[in-house]
Structures are given as structure tokens and as C-alpha cells.
Amino acid sequence: MIISRFVILRRGMSTASTCATRRSWWDHVTPALKDPISAVTEAFLADPSPYKINLGVGAYRDDEGKPLVLQCVREAESKIAASSFLESTSTSVGSKLVMESAKLIYGEDSDVIKERRFAGIPALSGTGACRLFAEFQKRFYPESRMYLPDPTWSNHRNIWRDVHVPDQTFRYYHPDSKSLNFAALMDDVKNAPDGSFFLLHPCAHNPTGVDPTEEQWREISSLFKVKNHFPFFDVAYQGFASGDVERDAKAIRIFLEDGHSIGCAQSFAKNMGLYGHRVGCLSVLCNDKIQAMAIQSQLQQISNTMYGSPPIHGISLVSKILSDPDIKAIWLKEVKVMATRIRRMRVTLREALERLGSPLNWQHITNQVGMFCFSGLNRAEVYLLAKEFHIYMTPDGRISMGGVTTKNVDYLANAIHEVTACDQDAKILHNTDAYKINTDIRFTSLGTSKTRARGMNLAL
Numbered sequence: 001m002i003i004s005r006f007v008i009l010r011r012g013m014s015t016a017s018t019c020a021t022r023r024s025w026w027d028h029v030t031p032a033l034k035d036p037i038s039a040v041t042e043a044f045l046a047d048p049s050p051y052k053i054n055l056g057v058g059a060y061r062d063d064e065g066k067p068l069v070l071q072c073v074r075e076a077e078s079k080i081a082a083s084s085f086l087e088s089t090s091t092s093v094g095s096k097l098v099m100e101s102a103k104l105i106y107g108e109d110s111d112v113i114k115e116r117r118f119a120g121i122p123a124l125s126g127t128g129a130c131r132l133f134a135e136f137q138k139r140f141y142p143e144s145r146m147y148l149p150d151p152t153w154s155n156h157r158n159i160w161r162d163v164h165v166p167d168q169t170f171r172y173y174h175p176d177s178k179s180l181n182f183a184a185l186m187d188d189v190k191n192a193p194d195g196s197f198f199l200l201h202p203c204a205h206n207p208t209g210v211d212p213t214e215e216q217w218r219e220i221s222s223l224f225k226v227k228n229h230f231p232f233f234d235v236a237y238q239g240f241a242s243g244d245v246e247r248d249a250k251a252i253r254i255f256l257e258d259g260h261s262i263g264c265a266q267s268f269a270k271n272m273g274l275y276g277h278r279v280g281c282l283s284v285l286c287n288d289k290i291q292a293m294a295i296q297s298q299l300q301q302i303s304n305t306m307y308g309s310p311p312i313h314g315i316s317l318v319s320k321i322l323s324d325p326d327i328k329a330i331w332l333k334e335v336k337v338m339a340t341r342i343r344r345m346r347v348t349l350r351e352a353l354e355r356l357g358s359p360l361n362w363q364h365i366t367n368q369v370g371m372f373c374f375s376g377l378n379r380a381e382v383y384l385l386a387k388e389f390h391i392y393m394t395p396d397g398r399i400s401m402g403g404v405t406t407k408n409v410d411y412l413a414n415a416i417h418e419v420t421a422c423d424q425d426a427k428i429l430h431n432t433d434a435y436k437i438n439t440d441i442r443f444t445s446l447g448t449s450k451t452r453a454r455g456m457n458l459a460l
């Protein structure tokens, strides 16, 4: 009794003295740096203007600027309900998703599919698939690094950093020509140590909208062969570059023909409009079935400690869309419609800028493909678009073309023309807040954005 009282007393004292020296367990935690895309969304939401446009987030919108539930998704939803999908185990639905995703990217008739020479697991969308691969890479190649294109999707660096795989960039984009810097890319591939890991966007590169041509992919693949590099493909926009999912898989098919071992992260967030459902797939090609089983079990173990198994609903939807020929036909048409609308907006935006008499060359708007237009606007211009015109995009000048519509394209063109034509002496303060800027701008012909919008008869 006496001893236990003593113990209680000691415990009480030690708690009191700890509290005196430490106010809370988390005093040392400071806010994380904001993700650039979330920062844009926050700024957009905080803007009360009725004229505001969000061109930050890479999500497709219809020509009314509204999020779209695809018809194929509605059809799949009704069939899933009819077959009481709730009774399925997550394992069987997951295996079906993996098989259908692999067919979509490697080709239904490919030997890889026939011989089942791949390991794959469902992932939490494209982000989750990249993260799983990064964990797998770290587990089996702990000293390796990941080569990322410069520029690339902003989260790539964070994903590999968080699993302690260092990243390195390889040159990709030429800002002056606003096109692929192919010679530099090849140089960097050549100069990387043999057997390096490279992340490649097979179509609709984010953020530049610049893809290698088929011939250039062939050259890249040959050089990868010589150097024994590992190609990891991040496929977040299959169908958005050309409107045809088969055509957008061409780069991967070229690497397949050349006999590479390949890793592939697939996302169905954009091409099926299933952003919130987080459906994706990670697959890794193997030499044979035995190796596939070993890799499969490792991927499974990695995902088990991260999230167990993924939510079943989105997986069931995607599996249904890909495996039911009638629903798949609807989906393929809808992908084409989305890609075509974006392509049309590119043409309209460029023509509008030219009509306004912009002295700048806007050819790259229509040369680039996919969801994004890497406009070439600088940080000062991006800042002005937000401040003066309520148009929001990432500070690197990336325009999400999914947010451009028939109704807002003239307003956007006019705003771009105004900020690029104005006499400006802008200095960006290097700050994590993209919108902190020290600038001295003298516009040539600005009214308020409201009068300009009215003048253009905008229905906002």
C-alpha cells in the first residue's frame, strides 16, 4: 500500500515536471508548405467576384463549367447495383480491376496479358500508385534515386522524398521554344548511371502538355535499353492527349515491344471523371509467372500496412466500365468528347488572342496536348490575372484547359492580352506564397474587370 502510494506520487511529480518544461507534445510542429494547387483553390474560393475562374486544378469541366458525371459511370452504377456488388470480396474485385487496367495499358492481345507476366494491385488513384511504387523501389533498390522530368507534376518530388528515395531531374522542356528539349533529354538519359530509375509521362505531360513524338519515344526506348534504365510510367491522362486511349498508350507499347521491364501507375480520376473515388492501379512487368507472384505478394504487403485494401465501390465501377463491351464503348466516346472539347478551347483561345492583336506567339497553345496549357505566362502575369481579373492558375503559368469554356474563353483571352501587353516592371519576391509579389504595373487600357466582362457580354 505504502509502495503504491509512493509510485503514484512519483508519477505525479514526473508529469508535473514534464509539463513545466514542455507545454505540449506538438510545439515543434510548424505548418507544412502549401501544395501549389491547393493554394490556388484556396485563393479562388476566397475571392467573392462573380467573374472568377479556376484554371488551377486539373479536373475536367463541361462547356458550362460544371463537373461531369460520365454516362458510362451511370450505366456501370446501375449494373453494379443490380448484381449486388456488396457481396463481392475486395480481392476478387481488385483482381478484376488489375487485369482490366493492364489490358488497357499494355494491350488486350499483348503477351504480357496472355502469359500473365505482371504483378499488380489496386491503388488509391494515381497518387497512391506512385507512392506504392516508390515504397517498392526503396525496399528492393534502397540506394537508388528517381529521375523526374523538369518540370513535372508537383507531387512527384514529395512522394519519392517521403520514402527517402532521392530525386534528380532530367531536362525535358525548352522554355524558349515552348517545346520538348529532346537533345538535352537524351543527353541526361545517357549521362545517368546505368540502371537508373526514370519517371516518364507517356501522354499529356503535366504541366507542359508537350509529349515526345512516336519516333522520339523509339529513340528514348532504344537508349534506355543500352543504358539498362528502368522506365516507370505515370499514366494519369490516358485518352486526354489524342482522344483515343489506344493511341495514348503508344509510348508504353513501344517500350513493351523493345522488351523493357516496366512499372506503370494508372489513374482513372480524370479519364472517367472519378476524382473523389480514388481508383488507380500499379503494375510491374515480370519475367515469368513465378516472379509475378513474388512481386505481387510484396506489393500486397506494402499496401497492407498503408491502407489494408482500397474502397470497393470505385474499383467496381471502373472494372465494370472496362469489362462490359457496351459500357466501354460509351466510355471511349466520352473520352473523345472531353479531349475534343479541350482541343476546341485551345484553338478558340489562340484565335481570340490573335484577334486581339497580341504581338506574342501563341502557337504553343494548340501545339500542346492534354489537360494543360503551359502558357509561358510569368509569375507577375499570373499574379495580375488573379488580382485584376479573378483568374486563378498555378504560379508557373499552367492553365487547366478543362476549366476553359465557350463562355469564359474571350474573357480569359482578353485578360491574358492585357497582362502580357501592359508595360510592366515586375519583381517576384521568392516566397512560398505564390501571390506575394512586389510589382509596379502600368496598364495600357484597363477598366475594371466588371466593366470589361460586361463589355464582352459575358454570361457569368
Ligand SMILES: Cc1ncc(COP(=O)(O)O)c(C=O)c1O
Binding pocket: 058, 124, 125, 126, 127, 128, 153, 201, 206, 234, 235, 236, 267, 268, 269, 270, 280
Ligand atoms: C502526372 C500526374 N500523376 C498523378 C496524378 C495524381 O492523380 P490522382 O488524382 O489520380 O491521384 C496527377 C494529378 O494531377 C498527375 O498530373
